[in-house]
Amino acid sequence: MMEWNNPAMISALDQAAIAITAKELPMDQDLEYQEYDAFVKQLETTYPQMFAGKYGGIECAAGWWPIIASLCASIQHHVDWKNRQSDAVPQVTVTQIKEKFGGLRFYYDGGDDEISGMVTMAAAWASHACEECGASGVLRHGGWLKTLCNTHHNLRESRKQSGV
Numbered sequence: 001m002m003e004w005n006n007p008a009m010i011s012a013l014d015q016a017a018i019a020i021t022a023k024e025l026p027m028d029q030d031l032e033y034q035e036y037d038a039f040v041k042q043l044e045t046t047y048p049q050m051f052a053g054k055y056g057g058i059e060c061a062a063g064w065w066p067i068i069a070s071l072c073a074s075i076q077h078h079v080d081w082k083n084r085q086s087d088a089v090p091q092v093t094v095t096q097i098k099e100k101f102g103g104l105r106f107y108y109d110g111g112d113d114e115i116s117g118m119v120t121m122a123a124a125w126a127s128h129a130c131e132e133c134g135a136s137g138v139l140r141h142g143g144w145l146k147t148l149c150n151t152h153h154n155l156r157e158s159r160k161q162s163g164v
């Protein structure tokens with residue numbers, strides 16, 4: 001059974017939540033870029049086996065970072081736990097994480113059926129979470145497909161109208 005009180009998961013979630021809180025403050029683009037780097041570096045150092053290979057980066061906005069952090073924690077926990085028992089599960093290695101058609105895509109090698117289910121669940125979670133801020137969101141049409149909350153949807157619409 002899954003153990004949801006995994007300390008590694010809580011730690012990763014807390015740190016991602018801190019990153020999002022900081023992101024809501026006004027800031028210049030350099031600082032935003034540093035935060036993204038910090039998030040990626042945190043994943044790579046927390047789950048070195050998952051990010052050991054060459055992978056195509058993490059291409060989505062900060063609202064989904066906690067979902068990705070939680071997914072990575074659950075996956076590695078499952079692999080480690082299974083491999084302490086008799087069942088050997090191939091180590092999961094990430095090949096790419098990105099937004100596509102408004103949905104979260106998590107591409108990887110290895111794993112088992114349970115990990116496949118975790119990835120499906122994470123994508124389902126992301127389909128209800130604003131990619132920008134993580135608040136409750138829905139898939140928005142009109143131009144690029146994006147999963148957004150009302151605030152970020154309205155922001156995008158007003159930007160479109162002002163041509164920015």
Ligand SMILES: [Zn+2]
Binds near residue numbers: 132133150
């Ligand atoms: Zn939002």
